[in-house]
Amino acid sequence: MGDAPEGFVLRSYAEATAVVKRARLVPGQPEASELLRRVRGRSWIRMPLDGPPWLSESEEQLLTDWIAGGARDARGKPMPMPVGARLQLGGTLTARWAIDDLPLVVSSQTVIETDPKVGDLVDVRGTLGAAGEVLVEALRRP
Numbered sequence: 001m002g003d004a005p006e007g008f009v010l011r012s013y014a015e016a017t018a019v020v021k022r023a024r025l026v027p028g029q030p031e032a033s034e035l036l037r038r039v040r041g042r043s044w045i046r047m048p049l050d051g052p053p054w055l056s057e058s059e060e061q062l063l064t065d066w067i068a069g070g071a072r073d074a075r076g077k078p079m080p081m082p083v084g085a086r087l088q089l090g091g092t093l094t095a096r097w098a099i100d101d102l103p104l105v106v107s108s109q110t111v112i113e114t115d116p117k118v119g120d121l122v123d124v125r126g127t128l129g130a131a132g133e134v135l136v137e138a139l140r141r142p
């Protein structure tokens, strides 16, 4: 298929945990990790792109546990929190403001468009705060 569209590749630990324009992994936070959200079909397009088949439940669980445990490398060193990195998450608005029960920090700076309601699929863009929280810049129905 040629080069990875956004330069993000999954060949090695270093590449998979790298922040290339945005973070796809947030150590300790499976729900904030776009990589897992894509695999579960919460963020779209669902991965792998040529699925189905999707990953099995046990493979999803392995990824979930690995991220929850700090996305550690082969030596057991946890991935550093990519504070300040951009995030892009798709999901279902489950509260004002949360997607799939992941709490979102919405402030007066947040741009909320297209009148999203609880139950809607939404697209969230923002950055990762110092404590690993999702600081939302924009939230809209796609």
Ligand code: HEM
Pocket: 001, 005, 006, 007, 008, 010, 024, 034, 035, 038, 039, 044, 045, 047, 048, 049, 050, 055
């Ligand atoms: C379980 C295996 C896979 C995982 C965990 C995965 C993960 C991801 C993630 C996190 C993105 C977000 C966009 C980005 O960061 O650039 C993405 C996008 C993309 N992936 Fe995958 N991927 C997988 C398999 C595949 C396969 C097998 C293909 C090709 C056949 C593929 C092709 C693409 C393409 C074309 C995009 C860009 C589309 C978009 O941004 O929505 N991926 N993938």
